[in-house]
Amino acid sequence: MTKSNLDLVKACDVFPYPPSPAYSAQTSHLVHLRVATDRNTTLGYLLPSIASTFASLPAWELDLDSEPRTLTLLSGSDEPTRSAAMALTTSAMRETGHFAILNNAWRDELYPVYGPDGNELLRVERAASQLFGVVTYGVHMTAYKRDEDGALRVWVPRRAKTKQTFPGWLDNSVAGGLAAGEQPMAALVRECMEEASLSADVASKAKAVGAVTYFYVSGEGSGGEEGLLQPECQLVYDLDLTGMDVELKPNDEEVEGFQLMGMEEVWPALKGGSFKPNCALVLLDFLIRHGEITAESEPNFLEVVARLHRRLEFPLARFPTSSHA
Amino acid sequence: MTKSNLDLVKACDVFPYPPSPAYSAQTSHLVHLRVATDRNTTLGYLLPSIASTFASLPAWELDLDSEPRTLTLLSGSDEPTRSAAMALTTSAMRETGHFAILNNAWRDELYPVYGPDGNELLRVERAASQLFGVVTYGVHMTAYKRDEDGALRVWVPRRAKTKQTFPGWLDNSVAGGLAAGEQPMAALVRECMEEASLSADVASKAKAVGAVTYFYVSGEGSGGEEGLLQPECQLVYDLDLTGMDVELKPNDEEVEGFQLMGMEEVWPALKGGSFKPNCALVLLDFLIRHGEITAESEPNFLEVVARLHRRLEFPLARFPTSSHA
Structure with missing residues (x-):
């Protein structure tokens, strides 16, 4: 064809554009990734099933009743401490074998996640970045x-x-x-x-x-x-x-x-x-x-x-x- | 500076982006230009004061109570007849001297306005295109x-x-x-x-x-x-x-x-x-x-x-x- x-x-370029009903439906259904020091900024979108899995670890807080739904990284107050908490999360998840991508595509390479001022908020294993929906x-x-x-x-x-x-x-x-x-x-x-x-x-x-x-x-x-x-x-x-x-x-x-x-x-x-x-x-x-x-x-x-x-x-x-x- | x-x-690039409160406020305040044969497609945004002025002419229907607010060109069923109705509107407005831009910048040059299939819906005098907020x-x-x-x-x-x-x-x-x-x-x-x-x-x-x-x-x-x-x-x-x-x-x-x-x-x-x-x-x-x-x-x-x-x-x-x- x-x-x-x-x-x-x-x-x-698959994700719907605002302002459309499809965009509103998706962004209210998906879980917004945030960090505790800036609870107003969304860093990425996660599927609810994936957010629930991460929320089983203590560094995280999942709120499915808020508008929008949020998964917040509670641990860490700067890039190194947030990145350390993220590393514990991703390696724990890799151990469980729950996500195929962490077992098949782990790279030992860190991707940056930026905040509103363009500075790094945290780093995440490359293979896991897709699970968090970050840029x-x-x-x-x-x-x-x-x-x-x-x-x-x-x-x-x-x-x-x-x-x-x-x-x-x-x-x-x-x-x-x-x-x-x-x-x-x-x-x-x-x-x-x-x-x-x-x-x-x-x-x-x-x-x-x-x-x-x-x-x-x-x-x-x-x-x-x-x-x-x-x-x-x-x-x-x-x-x-x-x-x-x-x-x-x-x-x-x-x-x-x-x-x-x-x-x-x-x-x-x-x-x-x-x-x-x-x-x-x-x-x-x-x-x-x-x-x-x-x-x-x-x-x-x-x-x-x-x-x-x-x-x-x-x-x-x-x-x-x-x-x- | x-x-x-x-x-x-x-x-x-001044107009706010969706999905933001500023975008929603603007697009619900502004009047959406439409044509009678396709009442679901917005062709441009007008200031309410400008839309009210055009609505004094018989070819037009202004609805400030709908969501969104609309100004609809009732006359015409194809490009030539809609363009003719638009020409009557713009030349009548030029006569009144109501809009400075029609008196100062009239070009005798027609700009096209396109519909969802990319074909021309109507033509409008270049100086007037800004009043209708069309692309x-x-x-x-x-x-x-x-x-x-x-x-x-x-x-x-x-x-x-x-x-x-x-x-x-x-x-x-x-x-x-x-x-x-x-x-x-x-x-x-x-x-x-x-x-x-x-x-x-x-x-x-x-x-x-x-x-x-x-x-x-x-x-x-x-x-x-x-x-x-x-x-x-x-x-x-x-x-x-x-x-x-x-x-x-x-x-x-x-x-x-x-x-x-x-x-x-x-x-x-x-x-x-x-x-x-x-x-x-x-x-x-x-x-x-x-x-x-x-x-x-x-x-x-x-x-x-x-x-x-x-x-x-x-x-x-x-x-x-x-x-x-």
């Missing part, structure tokens, strides 16, 4: 070249069949999560080497070109529970390799191989749904910025552009002022 | 060049002191409204000649790079009533003049003159508030796409990116299927 560009956007951050780069006739070609990797999430799907040229304390450009340069064998010299030519943001709800292929709330921010980069003798090659077991795809190959892969859902969005943003998708060619141009840049209702990261940089 | 990038965004569309282009050392310079016009709106303010290199029946790229090429003396040959090298969308509420400098609701979509274009011997020059009385500004001139002009508010947003989007504003340099990067691409709550244009193309 051929997917339209708007279908691709809707498959990733996660990543860097996604598109490496491309223009042929002499102006035609665009894009470097596209296929994810290894052994990957926990979306095995065998197509991906962005280089992409990775931003762990706590990481600066975006530094993380990108590291991922360029780890995933695509690109030297720091080449990788540092990548140009920051914006961000793609959306509110995913996990489904098939995500490797864990379905229905998890996943608001995500991807900082996006372009690497123009026109006229350079550079190839992307796998450097670890995450990537099966790279292809330099012309648009005649990119379009069928996109429309056939071969790209990992959020990577399809980053690629759509790239194609819009490079004039391949225009108001004249795309009936839902304005809707697609807006939904690639969703304003999320949670506090977001401030990278320049990171105290852990 | 120095404005932050987020200040600039907030000065143009308007434009094309904004940034012409730039990179010096040999990679430094960016941007062509910036100053608006003529005789302009009705924002006289003497700085503008985007080329910008104009999209009248009913116009295709975006064709309109841009025409504006390039009219405003900047750029030949069709050069103008057609402009690259479509996305859209900037926001919800303005008119204030000082707008040349008409204050507090008018103005949701706007600007299709954005880049024209790379690097290595080309091309200069932008005024061709009519709209522009006082052009300057090729380096970033050392662009930043003080932006932060000093010298750019027309919506042109500042188009320039911010340009600077983000060209790596001059990054997650590392801008504390509110993710908020700025999202708000430059606001998802508007009204039906939007479909350009490819325009029956008037």
